[in-house]
Amino acid sequence: MSQNLSVVGKRLKRIDGPDLLTGRAQFSIDIYRPGMLYGRILTSPYAHAKITSIDTSKAEALPGVRAVVTYKDSPPTPWPPDLYVLENEVRFVGDEVAAVAATDPFIAEDALDLINVTYQQLPAVFSTSDALKSGAPLVHADIAGNIVKSQGAVISIGNADSAFAASDHRYEGDVSTPEQIIAGIGNQVAVAEWSSDGGLTIWDSSQVINDRQKEVASVLRMPLNKVTIISEHCGCGFGEDNKFRYVVLAALLAKKAGAPVKLEPGKRYQFEASMKKRHPTTSHVKLGISNDGTINAIITDTVWEKGAYAAGGTFVPFVGAGATTGLYRAKAARYSCTSVYTNNIPTGAFRGYGDPQGHFPVETMVNRAAEDLGMDPAEIRLKNHCQPGDISPGAGNPLSKVGLDECITKGAQAIGWQTKWKPFKTKTDTSTIKSGVGMAILIHTSGDLYDPTSASVMMNDDGTAVVATGLSDIGGGQSTVIAQIAAEELGVKYEDIRVNIGSSDVPHAGGEYATKTTHTTGEAVRRAAAEAKAQVFQAAATMLKVKPTDLASQNGLIYVVAQPSQSVKFSDVLSSPMIVHSIVGRGSINAPEGNLEAMAFGANFAEVQVDTETGDVSVVKMAYAHDCGRAINPMTSENLCVGGTIQGLGMALAEQTVIDQNNGASLTSNYLDWGLISTATMPEIVPILVEPIDTLGPYGAKGIGECPIILPISSINAAIYNAIGKWLDPPFTQAKVLRALGKV
Amino acid sequence: MSKEKDEDKSKRLSRRGFLKGAGAGAAVAALASVGVEELRISSLPKPAPPPPLTFEQSVTLNVNGNQYDLVADNRLSLRDALRDKLGLAGTKDGCSGRGECGACTVLADGKPILSCLTLAVEAQNMKVITIEGLADQTSGALSPLQQAFWENDGLQCGYCSPGFIMLAKGFLAEVPHPTETQVKEGLAGNLCRCGALPNIVKSVLAASGGGS
Numbered sequence: 001m002s003q004n005l006s007v008v009g010k011r012l013k014r015i016d017g018p019d020l021l022t023g024r025a026q027f028s029i030d031i032y033r034p035g036m037l038y039g040r041i042l043t044s045p046y047a048h049a050k051i052t053s054i055d056t057s058k059a060e061a062l063p064g065v066r067a068v069v070t071y072k073d074s075p076p077t078p079w080p081p082d083l084y085v086l087e088n089e090v091r092f093v094g095d096e097v098a099a100v101a102a103t104d105p106f107i108a109e110d111a112l113d114l115i116n117v118t119y120q121q122l123p124a125v126f127s128t129s130d131a132l133k134s135g136a137p138l139v140h141a142d143i144a145g146n147i148v149k150s151q152g153a154v155i156s157i158g159n160a161d162s163a164f165a166a167s168d169h170r171y172e173g174d175v176s177t178p179e180q181i182i183a184g185i186g187n188q189v190a191v192a193e194w195s196s197d198g199g200l201t202i203w204d205s206s207q208v209i210n211d212r213q214k215e216v217a218s219v220l221r222m223p224l225n226k227v228t229i230i231s232e233h234c235g236c237g238f239g240e241d242n243k244f245r246y247v248v249l250a251a252l253l254a255k256k257a258g259a260p261v262k263l264e265p266g267k268r269y270q271f272e273a274s275m276k277k278r279h280p281t282t283s284h285v286k287l288g289i290s291n292d293g294t295i296n297a298i299i300t301d302t303v304w305e306k307g308a309y310a311a312g313g314t315f316v317p318f319v320g321a322g323a324t325t326g327l328y329r330a331k332a333a334r335y336s337c338t339s340v341y342t343n344n345i346p347t348g349a350f351r352g353y354g355d356p357q358g359h360f361p362v363e364t365m366v367n368r369a370a371e372d373l374g375m376d377p378a379e380i381r382l383k384n385h386c387q388p389g390d391i392s393p394g395a396g397n398p399l400s401k402v403g404l405d406e407c408i409t410k411g412a413q414a415i416g417w418q419t420k421w422k423p424f425k426t427k428t429d430t431s432t433i434k435s436g437v438g439m440a441i442l443i444h445t446s447g448d449l450y451d452p453t454s455a456s457v458m459m460n461d462d463g464t465a466v467v468a469t470g471l472s473d474i475g476g477g478q479s480t481v482i483a484q485i486a487a488e489e490l491g492v493k494y495e496d497i498r499v500n501i502g503s504s505d506v507p508h509a510g511g512e513y514a515t516k517t518t519h520t521t522g523e524a525v526r527r528a529a530a531e532a533k534a535q536v537f538q539a540a541a542t543m544l545k546v547k548p549t550d551l552a553s554q555n556g557l558i559y560v561v562a563q564p565s566q567s568v569k570f571s572d573v574l575s576s577p578m579i580v581h582s583i584v585g586r587g588s589i590n591a592p593e594g595n596l597e598a599m600a601f602g603a604n605f606a607e608v609q610v611d612t613e614t615g616d617v618s619v620v621k622m623a624y625a626h627d628c629g630r631a632i633n634p635m636t637s638e639n640l641c642v643g644g645t646i647q648g649l650g651m652a653l654a655e656q657t658v659i660d661q662n663n664g665a666s667l668t669s670n671y672l673d674w675g676l677i678s679t680a681t682m683p684e685i686v687p688i689l690v691e692p693i694d695t696l697g698p699y700g701a702k703g704i705g706e707c708p709i710i711l712p713i714s715s716i717n718a719a720i721y722n723a724i725g726k727w728l729d730p731p732f733t734q735a736k737v738l739r740a741l742g743k744v
Numbered sequence: 745m746s747k748e749k750d751e752d753k754s755k756r757l758s759r760r761g762f763l764k765g766a767g768a769g770a771a772v773a774a775l776a777s778v779g780v781e782e783l784r785i786s787s788l789p790k791p792a793p794p795p796p797l798t799f800e801q802s803v804t805l806n807v808n809g810n811q812y813d814l815v816a817d818n819r820l821s822l823r824d825a826l827r828d829k830l831g832l833a834g835t836k837d838g839c840s841g842r843g844e845c846g847a848c849t850v851l852a853d854g855k856p857i858l859s860c861l862t863l864a865v866e867a868q869n870m871k872v873i874t875i876e877g878l879a880d881q882t883s884g885a886l887s888p889l890q891q892a893f894w895e896n897d898g899l900q901c902g903y904c905s906p907g908f909i910m911l912a913k914g915f916l917a918e919v920p921h922p923t924e925t926q927v928k929e930g931l932a933g934n935l936c937r938c939g940a941l942p943n944i945v946k947s948v949l950a951a952s953g954g955g956s
Contacts (some may be wrong), residue, residue: 020902029837032831185903236903635897642939669840671842679945
């Protein structure tokens with residue numbers, strides 16, 4: 001590949017910037033269809049109850065109401081293992097009960113109040129410990145012990161118990177991580193419309209367009225060519241691999257009403273029924289380390305709270321293994337995960353997908369060892385982290401490149417680690433405001449998980465091109481990145497590319513999750529561009545009387561490498577009689593190919609101040625260094641690093657979900673009570689891009705997406721200990737700090 | 745009579761006046777000079793009958809320099825009037841109309857307001873500017889503020905962007921050359937879950953001619 005890149009690696013403005021900044025870009029909430037009705041959802045006030053009767057006659061009789069659906073209208077096929085579109089049993093406060101469609105939103109909301117539901121309350125459990133007790137009430141009557149068997153496993157490498165027992169120093173502890181709600185500002189809305197040939201179109205806010213198409217088709221028992229999902233701009237896209245009832249409910253309402261329906265469940269729904277919630281965990285973790293700082297054994301046993309339904313975030317507990325089994329070169333390791341049902345808001349996929357929870361116990365233990373032994377935590381990481389050729393915890397192949405050395409060195413530099421870190425026990429500062437620093441490292445997938453992804457590139461007569469792939473823009477600059485890759489590979493300008501995304505009617509991209517878009521969809525796009533270019537080069541070679549292999553292209557010009565003045569424009573070739581067919585290149589990848597596997601890596605460094613009188617923890621500065629292989633667009637990459645770090649800070653310091661333990665109701669299902677970092681409360685965050693240029697991926701690029709959210713809870717925990725000598729669990733509230741200091 | 749008793753009387757008179765309703769304003773004024781012992785219900789003028797109940801009314805809105813006439817439900821928010829009735833969907837709903845997120849921010853007579861907490865009927869005498877009113881109406885060129893957001897990558901998913909841009913426009917009209925701290929505090933009422941916050945601040949500083 002040419003080192004002389006003219007589009008890739010440049011800080012180009014977002015290709016979809018003007019549309020988004022003028023309000024012209026359409027999210028699903030902005031879709032208006034002729035004759036469209038407005039839909040609302042009725043949810044359960046009880047944490048666990050049977051619906052013994054549901055009378056919708058008064059709601060249906062309200063003028064303006066065109067359709068009401070209940071469990072009686074639900075298709076018989078669930079999403080595996082346990083989620084029916086509607087059921088006659090509810091399992092958490094906020095669980096869906098019925099839906100209505102009416103001519104205006106006010107009538108729809110009034111209609112909800114007219115649905116008469118008789119509930120027979122059942123006993124409920126609100127914690128994993130209660131759910132696991134012998135004789136505990138069952139969340140699902142047919143699932144013994146409240147354990148989601150399909151989301152539990154044990155992964156062993158070597159003999160971890162004996163390696164731990166034989167270690168010079170053994171550390172052991174119990175830690176926990178909190179739930180976290182995605183709570184994106186963008187609303188989840190589905191607009192469903194049936195056509196006269198029995199086809200269904202749904203405009204959704206979805207980042208997994210093809211999965212959504214398959215889920216809807218499977219539950220409604222329809223062929224795929226009759227289900228179209230459109231989601232060009234998703235709004236916030238921080239978690240999918242969840243199964244969404246509201247999408248199918250919109251379709252059912254539209255069918256019954258004989259008109260398009262915009263189903264807008266509202267913001268409370270996004271805090272509750274939408275499954276957009278991170279699994280809370282409790283872990284028992286052991287670390288065995290030698291006198292010279294070699295990590296010998298890591299053993300992590302984690303209990304994951306699933307909430308009321310298992311259908312979303314199905315692989316989260318398995319991904320949580322990565323920090324235990326693959327981040328370090330420990331001789332032995334063992335990871336076990338148990339998933340437990342409770343009558344709480346169901347958990348699902350949320351940026352990081354198990355890795356924040358999986359890294360916290362391990363990184364905390366390594367930091368404990370560092371403090372106890374008086375060893376530099378950064379040095380321990382440099383000594384022990386995985387190396388190229390080690391087996392990846394992702395898909396189990398040898399790692400390609402590992403940029404952790406540079407991440408650690410540059411991150412340390414950015415906060416002045418060398419001068420600031422010393423073990424807490426050596427500190428003598430007596431002021432009431434204590435300072436501390438902490439760090440942590442991560443390994444996370446970059447999409448090399450055998451998830452097929454495809455794209456096409458079509459060239460127009462004038463040398464411009466259209467890239468088509470089933471992505472949705474979720475704000476990471478996805479359209480921009482694939483446009484830059486296509487432009488670079490073709491040899492045309494960035495402005496010559498048009499991006500056709502957001503529909504299930506174009507080649508399937510496999511969805512945006514697992515930090516895969518740049519690395520896998522980007523590569524599919526590059527291959528499609530390469531194939532299109534090859535077709536054009538055939539004709540150009542004839543025109544220039546050379547062989548296709550003598551040619552290269554840049555900025556819309558095709559030239560002979562050995563004699564660059566011999567050239568022809570793309571537009572001249574494409575509009576010539578030599579080309580009589582549409583130039584369409586196809587590209588696809590089922591990564592990883594060959595023997596190697598790329599993973600993303602990062603290092604987070606935090607400096608905090610703890611006010612020992614108020615318990616307030618404030619972040620003075622945070623640096624996140626990310627190994628992205630190559631940054632296709634450094635400007636959008638840095639934006640992602642900072643944005644994800646702010647979300648991680650939310651998990652550590654700001655956001656708090658409070659559930660009434662007596663009845664399971666959420667007390668914080670809105671922004672004011674829950675707490676979101678604003679421009680006035682954000683600390684200084686330094687993003688650092690590390691670019692070892694991988695052997696895999698388009699131009700050696702790997703992903704960033706999920707990674708920045710993973711480490712703040714770990715690095716801040718270590719920084720708090722470094723300041724006050726207390727280990728805490730997130731969120732690091734004032735109350736926890738004061739209690740730890742014995743002040744309350 | 746003692747001073748205290750007079751004060752008690754005037755309080756009781758005011759409450760009675762309030763309960764009789766606005767139509768009896770004249771009666772209240774008359775009562776103010778009458779002692780409680782002299783009050784007789786039959787001597788009070790009959791209040792005017794209440795107007796007939798309506799749930800909607802004709803509303804005229806001035807948006808982006810254009811006049812729009814519509815019939816709106818009394819409960820309809822300005823935000824939903826813009827989106828559902830006027831085809832101006834750039835103004836967003838991010839918190840189901842609870843006034844928590846600022847995604848619905850528009851300018852009313854130059855000041856940022858939350859259009860989800862403003863009724864359409866309330867907005868009738870306001871000169872409203874929405875995100876659709878910023879770019880050049882003929883050429884489509886971005887306004888300098890929008891251009892600054894584009895150049896400084898002050899967005900990720902873009903859903904909160906119209907709200908932030910309108911807030912910034914109102915803010916810069918009031919504070920044309922803000923410091924970074926002033927920008928951070930001026931924008932703190934709007935939420936961005938993607939965390940594009942530092943670049944949003946940078947964009948507004950750049951638009952004001954400040955920043956690096």
